[in-house]
Amino acid sequence: MAGSLRRRPIAVLFAVALVAGSVLGLAAPASAHNFLVSSDPSAGQTLTKLPSRFTITTNEGLLDISGHGAGFAFDIEDASGKFYGDGCVTVTGSSMSIAPTIGQAGSYRVLWQIVSADGHIVSNTFNFTWKPSTAFTPAAGASHPQDCGGKSGGTAPPDSTLGQDAYSAPSANLGLVLGIGGGILALGIALAIVLLVTGRRKKP
Numbered sequence: 551m552a553g554s555l556r557r558r559p560i561a562v563l564f565a566v567a568l569v570a571g572s573v574l575g576l577a578a579p580a581s582a583h584n585f586l587v588s589s590d591p592s593a594g595q596t597l598t599k600l601p602s603r604f605t606i607t608t609n610e611g612l613l614d615i616s617g618h619g620a621g622f623a624f625d626i627e628d629a630s631g632k633f634y635g636d637g638c639v640t641v642t643g644s645s646m647s648i649a650p651t652i653g654q655a656g657s658y659r660v661l662w663q664i665v666s667a668d669g670h671i672v673s674n675t676f677n678f679t680w681k682p683s684t685a686f687t688p689a690a691g692a693s694h695p696q697d698c699g700g701k702s703g704g705t706a707p708p709d710s711t712l713g714q715d716a717y718s719a720p721s722a723n724l725g726l727v728l729g730i731g732g733g734i735l736a737l738g739i740a741l742a743i744v745l746l747v748t749g750r751r752k753k754p
């Protein structure tokens with residue numbers, strides 16, 4: 551009798567520790583790199599009219615220490631490898647945008663690079679199709695991405711090691727899944743312990 555009474559607080563502490571651990575596990579993905587949530591144009595979209603800005607929105611606030619987008623890049627590249635726009639990005643909260651400058655109708659690639667809330671650089675690319683529905687004067691492309699007179703990144707490195715960070719979205723989701731899985735597991739263990747302790751107390 552004295553033995554089971556002594557064991558109970560330990561079991562409760564153990565269960566509390568497990569639940570607390572799983573809650574911390576759930577909180578962990580929130581401090582991971584930013585990841586792309588939406589964009590304009592969106593990946594794979596056929597754009598028929600230019601938006602007021604080309605925009606990329608991530609899951610949380612971006613880190614624009616310089617105040618003029620140092621470390622950020624938002625490049626628009628056509629199928630022949632020409633780049634459009636001055637590379638001057640505006641960072642606002644969780645989004646970055648550029649003035650929409652583009653050439654002739656055709657397929658385009660967006661190369662983007664951001665500085666995450668945690669200071670890490672994340673970059674990736676996606677494609678879209680430009681098919682203007684009304685008469686349009688194409689802008690002249692440049693052979694290299696522009697960097698807004700040295701203020702912005704200008705050279706998003708899609709094939710560099712930095713590009714690996716672009717896969718933070720799946721890993722953050724995996725972290726969330728693991729966190730939820732851990733939470734369910736912890737609750738199961740806590741329930742088993744409670745049943746065990748209750749069962750023991752009923753014994754004569």
Ligand SMILES: [Cu+2]
Nearest residue numbers: 582583668670
């Ligand atoms: Cu990070």
